[in-house]
Amino acid sequence: MSRSAHAASTIEALAAELRAALPANHVRTGATELGLYERDASNISGAAGIVCFPTSTAEVQACVRAAARHGVPFVARGSGTGLAGGATPLDHALVITLTKMDRVLSVDPVNRLAWVEPGVLNLDLTRQVAHLGLHFAPDPSSQQSCSIGGNVANNSGGPHCLSDGVTAAHILGLEVVLSDGSLVQLGSTEAEPHGLDLRGAFVGSEGMFGIATKVCVRLTQNAPAVRTLLMDFATVDAGAQTVSAIIAAGMVPAALEMMDQLCVQAVEAYIHAGLPTEAAAVLLVEVAGLPHGLEADVARIVEIGTAHGAGTVRIAQDEAERALLWKGRKTAFGAIARIKPNYYLHDTVVPRRMLPEVLRQVYEIVQRHDLLVLNVFHAGDGNLHPLLVFDKREPGVMERVHAAGEEIVRASVAAGGVLSGEHGIGLEKRDFMPLMFGPADLAAQAAMRRAFDPAGIANPFKVLPTAAACGDVQHVPEGAWV
Amino acid sequence: MGVIDLTTFAAEVGADGPVTISGLGTRGGPVPEVRCVRAPSGIDWVQPDEMTVACGAATPVDELVAALAEHGQTVALPPGGTVGGALAVGHSDVRRLGYGPVRDVLLQARYVSAAGEVVKAGGPTVKNVSGFDLPRLLVGARGTLGFLGDVIVRTRPLPQHSQWFTRATDDPSATFQLLYKPISVLWDGGAVWALLEGHPTDVAEQAALAGMVACKGPPPLPTGSRRVIPPAAVLACTGRFVAEVGVGIVHHTDPWEPPARDARAAALAAALRHELDPSGRLNPGIDV
Incomplete structure (x- = not known):
């Protein structure tokens, strides 16, 4: 059963109210613009009823209050780089876009904190505090375009989260507009505010607990010294075993990334960095810190790699070479366009020691479905990113892509892993939640949602499978797996 | 890899009447004059190459630290008392600046809910965004949302010096x-x-x-x-x-009263408690 979209008259009345509260050109209902906001960076499309662009907390409150009055759900949206359909609007929802709230409000360079608006772009924040020797640690591959608000909603990760932790470890306080339009302060600059950790509960809630309008972030000291090295291996297993051995030896590198052969070949053809295209797998390792510990770690990592059969070890000799090696990692998604026009990026986590076994399964699954896969992923924390490449004009290919994806998710969970390491659940994996959680587990998460959003109008139908989301009616949007 | 059986613990917590929980009593102890239960104790497994360890909530922190030291690792929990107590209270020790807050340590918890059911929150891997972050809510909740039965926590390498x-x-x-x-x-x-x-x-x-x-x-x-x-x-x-x-x-040296919370935040906290423990039977009278 599918809920009918909100009546056109309701949408019109809501739009009129919003135009009274916001500058009229910040409320859009044209078909072209609604089309632009019908999905995020996932393949899952919905339907936006209205798109609005508030510029202040008060305007966000006005939008939410109006939506609540008309019983229209709202979806907060940053840059729309999410990959799980978390910002895909359903049923002609109101899309509240935070991109115009993009100011860095204050920076405390001594205590290394900053208050920012949610629309500030991740890399812009790092650039704005670079002169203080600081940066914002979470660095998703989309960091040039993703917003801090989106990072909060998805608890985003990135290569350098291996040593520094994901977004949740870098958020101290939040100003949030709840679904009744009221404003609440969750956490603050204080390390351990009295009472329940509401700020911790909010991070990663995928827009279903409210809208963050101000964010207090922790800034991280830039490392005095950095070494980046590339090691290549004749087998994927040898590369993966090297990862486990490095961690077991008591080192937590700043980043520990892996690319398989097809990925290395695509990247090399794209950026010409002299990458070893003959190798089955390449490890990109970055060590950061004080000079003596750093050199000792590099020596041990090279030793461990060599013991596991590393072919060549390339240590970046200067910042330019380091940037080139990272460009290889971070442009992988652009490079694959040379192979096939479309891709589907997956995101699961497995225990590190299961990486060889699960990667073997990934190759087998993909071959069985007659698809191509490139693996480029955060090996250090077991966070797989199989990238299925295809041409969607090929008849029947989407069915094969979805079938292979589902098998990869199931194989990861069966290996003791989890559904998502950093992309979130959204719509994409909503109905896989029972693979990890039983009815009582899901009921507890649904209870959290009800406490924050009793009306159920903040980004409904996401994350929780329908049986757990009491009151939410099943909705299967275009492009979803289910 | 063994799995701690929480059936007995869940039955002890039950589904009716006020109940409190005790560890080693180092962080305030149980609520007086209320029926008291204890969580399972003991280390289930240590996985140095995953930098994770699983244990019963009543495992003493010092026992866990000693066991991890054999693998060249440690855990960012304040010393003394039990693992469950350290997590439930959520206070970091003086190493917080470098080791991070207690709430960053907990990866997965299985707890007994107010309904007497075993509920799993979070997941076993060091990176996980599958579902809402219930583990962070449990840290510092002083048992009011559920009684921790067993946990998987993140470890860190022991420093060279x-x-x-x-x-x-x-x-x-x-x-x-x-x-x-x-x-x-x-x-x-x-x-x-x-x-x-x-x-x-x-x-x-x-x-x-x-x-x-x-x-x-x-x-x-x-x-x-x-x-x-x-x-x-x-x-x-x-x-x-x-x-x-x-x-x-x-x-x-002097006593101190924390500043009053944002009223809306206090109402949210009350709503969460009500959702997860409608009759207020878990650690009654504890203020969080």
């Missing part, structure tokens, strides 16, 4: 700015202490850069109150205190 240093100063921020990722920086108004970890030469060079000399450790922490203030306010502390610089936790 670890040493406290000190110098006299009335400006701790100057010292703080000179150090790269110190584990702890404490200040009592007249002297600063820093815990530095890592390669011995780096540690020595950092200390020399900040003009600090090696010492046994910081002075005993005053126990009158543990104040949580904005880190920028540390410089304005008066009286007898030891403050965690860069964190904003102040150990003071």
Whole structure:
């Protein structure tokens, strides 16, 4: 059963109210613009009823209050780089876009904190505090375009989260507009505010607990010294075993990334960095810190790699070479366009020691479905990113892509892993939640949602499978797996 | 890999009537005059290459730390008491600046709910965004949302070298700015202490850069109150205190009342408690 979209008259009345509260050109209902906001960076499309662009907390409150009055759900949206359909609007929802709230409000360079608006772009924040020797640690591959608000909603990760932790470890306080339009302060600059950790509960809630309008972030000291090295291996297993051995030896590198052969070949053809295209797998390792510990770690990592059969070890000799090696990692998604026009990026986590076994399964699954896969992923924390490449004009290919994806998710969970390491659940994996959680587990998460959003109008139908989301009616949007 | 059986613990918690939980009683102990239960104890497994460990909630922190030390690892929980108690109270120790807050340690918890059911929150891997972050809500909830049965926590490598240093100063921020990722920086108004970890030469060079000399450790922490203030306010502390610089936790000889919470936040917290424990039977009377 599918809920009918909100009546056109309701949408019109809501739009009129919003135009009274916001500058009229910040409320859009044209078909072209609604089309632009019908999905995020996932393949899952919905339907936006209205798109609005508030510029202040008060305007966000006005939008939410109006939506609540008309019983229209709202979806907060940053840059729309999410990959799980978390910002895909359903049923002609109101899309509240935070991109115009993009100011860095204050920076405390001594205590290394900053208050920012949610629309500030991740890399812009790092650039704005670079002169203080600081940066914002979470660095998703989309960091040039993703917003801090989106990072909060998805608890985003990135290569350098291996040593520094994901977004949740870098958020101290939040100003949030709840679904009744009221404003609440969750956490603050204080390390351990009295009472329940509401700020911790909010991070990663995928827009279903409210809208963050101000964010207090922790800034991280830039490392005095950095070494980046590339090691290549004749087998994927040898590369993966090297990862486990490095961690077991008591080192937590700043980043520990892996690319398989097809990925290395695509990247090399794209950026010409002299990458070893003959190798089955390449490890990109970055060590950061004080000079003596750093050199000792590099020596041990090279030793461990060599013991596991590393072919060549390339240590970046200067910042330019380091940037080139990272460009290889971070442009992988652009490079694959040379192979096939479309891709589907997956995101699961497995225990590190299961990486060889699960990667073997990934190759087998993909071959069985007659698809191509490139693996480029955060090996250090077991966070797989199989990238299925295809041409969607090929008849029947989407069915094969979805079938292979589902098998990869199931194989990861069966290996003791989890559904998502950093992309979130959204719509994409909503109905896989029972693979990890039983009815009582899901009921507890649904209870959290009800406490924050009793009306159920903040980004409904996401994350929780329908049986757990009491009151939410099943909705299967275009492009979803289910 | 064994799995701790929580059936008996769940049956003891039951579904009716007020109930409280006790660990080693080091962090306030159970609610008096209420039926008291204990969580399972013991280490289930240690996985050094995953940097994770699973144990019953009543496992003593010191036992866990000793077991991890055999693998060259440790856990960022304050010493003493039980793992469950440390998580339920959620107070970090003086290494918070470098080791992070207690809430970053918990990866997965299985707890017994107010309905007497075993509920799993989070997942076993060091990285996981599958579903809402219930584990963070459990840390610091003092058992009011559920009683922890067993947990999977994140470990960290033991440092190669670890040493406290000190110098006299009335400006701790100057010292703080000179150090790269110190584990702890404490200040009592007249002297600063820093815990530095890592390669011995780096540690020595950092200390020399900040003009600090090696010492046994910081002075005993005053126990009158543990104040949580904005880190920028540390410089304005008066009286007898030891403050965690860069964190904003102040150990003071005088008592202290935390400032009143944002009323809307308090209502949210009450709503969460009501959703997860409608009759208020878990650790009744505990204020969170």
